[in-house]
Amino acid sequence: MEFLLTKCKLCSSSVQHNLPFSNITQVAFMSRYNKHSAKRPRSPLSFRPNQDRRNAYEDSSAFDELEPYETNDFLYGVYPCLLALKHKSRIVHRAFVRKDYFQTDTSRIQNPSKMLLGVRSILDILERERIPVMLYNRAALSFMSGGGDKPHQGVVLEVSPREITEVTEENMQATLQLLEKQQHVFILDGIRDPMNLGAILRTLCFLAGPKNSVILTPQCSILSPACAKASSGAVELLNFHKSRDTSQLIDLLKSSQNRVVIGTDEPGPKNVDLDDICRKLSMAQRAEKLKIVIVFGFEGSGVSKELLNKCDHVVSVSSFGTGTEVAETAVNSLNVSAAFSIVLYKLLEISSQQNLD
Numbered sequence: 001m002e003f004l005l006t007k008c009k010l011c012s013s014s015v016q017h018n019l020p021f022s023n024i025t026q027v028a029f030m031s032r033y034n035k036h037s038a039k040r041p042r043s044p045l046s047f048r049p050n051q052d053r054r055n056a057y058e059d060s061s062a063f064d065e066l067e068p069y070e071t072n073d074f075l076y077g078v079y080p081c082l083l084a085l086k087h088k089s090r091i092v093h094r095a096f097v098r099k100d101y102f103q104t105d106t107s108r109i110q111n112p113s114k115m116l117l118g119v120r121s122i123l124d125i126l127e128r129e130r131i132p133v134m135l136y137n138r139a140a141l142s143f144m145s146g147g148g149d150k151p152h153q154g155v156v157l158e159v160s161p162r163e164i165t166e167v168t169e170e171n172m173q174a175t176l177q178l179l180e181k182q183q184h185v186f187i188l189d190g191i192r193d194p195m196n197l198g199a200i201l202r203t204l205c206f207l208a209g210p211k212n213s214v215i216l217t218p219q220c221s222i223l224s225p226a227c228a229k230a231s232s233g234a235v236e237l238l239n240f241h242k243s244r245d246t247s248q249l250i251d252l253l254k255s256s257q258n259r260v261v262i263g264t265d266e267p268g269p270k271n272v273d274l275d276d277i278c279r280k281l282s283m284a285q286r287a288e289k290l291k292i293v294i295v296f297g298f299e300g301s302g303v304s305k306e307l308l309n310k311c312d313h314v315v316s317v318s319s320f321g322t323g324t325e326v327a328e329t330a331v332n333s334l335n336v337s338a339a340f341s342i343v344l345y346k347l348l349e350i351s352s353q354q355n356l357d
Helices: 051-055 061-065 078-087 114-129 138-144 172-180 194-208 225-230 246-257 274-287 323-328 336-356
Strands: 004-007 014-017 073-076 092-098 133-136 155-159 165-167 184-189 213-216 239-243 260-264 292-297 313-316
Touching: 073 078, 073 138, 073 225, 078 092, 078 114, 078 155, 078 225, 092 114, 092 138, 133 138, 138 155, 165 172, 172 246, 184 194, 184 246, 184 336, 194 225, 194 336, 246 260, 246 292, 260 336, 274 313, 274 336, 292 336
Parallel strands: 092 133, 165 239, 184 213, 184 292, 213 239, 260 292, 260 313
Antiparallel strands: 004 014, 073 155, 092 155
């Protein structure tokens, strides 16, 4: 095993840092971030020493390297970071790794956890791609990932925001051609909670597969690092489009691709039960291969009335309890991510049965 003998840019002393591999482009040890110190550690993103203190260091460029780019995200968690590096879904500027994980040799551990193996895979890619690596302790990484006790798992990447393609009049036809390859088109209307959005994308990626295109309305939550962590990295595997005129897009999907549009809402007199619509679609699938648009809405008010009016069917998930029992409880509906899982599984089950036939 080779070790990198480097000069610490912050302590200005020659120290042999026992690193598991060489050829690391950049290493800096932030020893001042000690969670046990009397002074509360400040975030390295907001830290900017005064000029006198900067001049006290032989090489103060390390502080400049800590300055974040204005529009970048700080992606955290093993799987989001690993998938972002593997699939090159974002531009990765630099990596921040927990010091003790960086120095851990997984080959000497009898049964290393998936997390440690994932960290080692991340470090291998960082070395191969020559991406700058900086070492921190757990407290500093917690600040970097948004404060609190965020599950950063010892890895944070400074990356560009996840790309979302804007649907305009100019690229409308190209978008329709891309969506035509999918049997199911997914429209998320105003999902504002990043955790719910992440859970929905994780379910979608698992059940329908990666590289599907997802349509987001402008009211949806941004694809934040919290959303990426909740999705377990599914944000890095899907394609995203933002439509400001989703009703027009639905009209074009219905007219040009003969798609059936299914919206979701709470149980009501005008809504169809999910099992009933699945039976109807199963019979229709035997005659021809149906292409479906699935519309899911905001946790509170659901799908907007404008989009509900465009739906051919509005379905709901019914409770197995009696109506009186459900009415008397405060829990009378499902979380949007749970409802999405049930509806998507049922609809995909119909398609899988047709493929078997």
